[in-house]
Amino acid sequence: MTEADAVLPDPATPPGAGPQPVEPPALVTPSAPAGGWTTATVAGLRRPIARSVELRLDVHDRVDHLPGQHYVVRLTAEDGYTAQRSYSVASAPGDPLVELFVERLDDGEVSTYLADVVEPGDELEVRGPIGGWFVWDGTSPALLVGGGSGVVPLVAMVRHARDIGRLDLLRVAVSARTLAELPYAEELAAAGALIVTTREAHGIRPAARMTAMDLLPLWEPGQTAYVCGSAAFAEAAGQLLVGMGVAPSAIRLERFGPSALEQPAR
Numbered sequence: 001m002t003e004a005d006a007v008l009p010d011p012a013t014p015p016g017a018g019p020q021p022v023e024p025p026a027l028v029t030p031s032a033p034a035g036g037w038t039t040a041t042v043a044g045l046r047r048p049i050a051r052s053v054e055l056r057l058d059v060h061d062r063v064d065h066l067p068g069q070h071y072v073v074r075l076t077a078e079d080g081y082t083a084q085r086s087y088s089v090a091s092a093p094g095d096p097l098v099e100l101f102v103e104r105l106d107d108g109e110v111s112t113y114l115a116d117v118v119e120p121g122d123e124l125e126v127r128g129p130i131g132g133w134f135v136w137d138g139t140s141p142a143l144l145v146g147g148g149s150g151v152v153p154l155v156a157m158v159r160h161a162r163d164i165g166r167l168d169l170l171r172v173a174v175s176a177r178t179l180a181e182l183p184y185a186e187e188l189a190a191a192g193a194l195i196v197t198t199r200e201a202h203g204i205r206p207a208a209r210m211t212a213m214d215l216l217p218l219w220e221p222g223q224t225a226y227v228c229g230s231a232a233f234a235e236a237a238g239q240l241l242v243g244m245g246v247a248p249s250a251i252r253l254e255r256f257g258p259s260a261l262e263q264p265a266r
């Protein structure tokens, strides 16, 4: 197989099934803001696509985020049991509310609660913004590559770019099983994103996984690549980019994987 024949796994491919990960150097954005634990009121809630929920949060004593950062949401049961998970911010820094988009996993502990139980007016315990690596400050050219709900932090980047009139800095490629399962599909399409669907045709494009041939026209020297999705998707996308000649130091990966490590003790 040549490099150009390389393909990304379906966004639903189980972690570990794809090529080996690209490990980025341990660089951080020193100016990335960080916030502590606080509460947030659910100001709005929508279910724009099946099996997911979009939460609009009024975060008390909010620290403004940079696109790409995330929040931790902590749930506490009556017996004191707690569970916490990370969720990327979908909203731009200029949005008065913090928007999260949660894909509901049928056997998930936290995502099912957020998708099925939470109602407008509820209070949630949150910590954020968090993250100094997977952040875009709005000044440099970037290639955004997302799979499934991995598009969420990329949407924050697109929205921020739109707000500051710098959409020209971004090239975007996203993948989902079907268009109906792609979060923010219309908004991404309007921003010029290449949309790849793996289980159905999209336009003139037959159902197929993302390939290096998709990404090559979007890549320009000087870009930083932001890749987000399942562990398998992120690792394979990183390998595609490296195969195209992109320096590993120019690739930033964010993996949405099984979150056992986020589970604190009682």
Ligand SMILES: Cc1cc2nc3c(=O)[nH]c(=O)nc-3n(C[C@H](O)[C@H](O)[C@H](O)COP(=O)(O)OP(=O)(O)OC[C@H]3O[C@@H](n4cnc5c(N)ncnc54)[C@H](O)[C@@H]3O)c2cc1C
Pocket: 070, 085, 086, 087, 088, 089, 101, 102, 103, 104, 105, 107, 108, 109, 110, 111, 112, 149, 152, 153, 230, 254, 255, 256, 257, 258, 259, 260
């Ligand atoms: C930095 C970061 C940002 C994230 N941002 C988002 C986001 O914007 N939107 C979003 O929906 N999720 C996001 N996630 C994933 C999220 O943190 C949780 O892992 C996810 O919601 C599952 O939690 P759960 O409690 O429902 O499932 P769990 O009870 O933890 O797990 C249930 C089952 O699903 C498996 N599993 C866990 N997580 C995933 C996953 N992501 N994909 C496939 N299988 C999984 C587990 O192995 C287990 O079998 C992010 C993760 C990280 C690390």
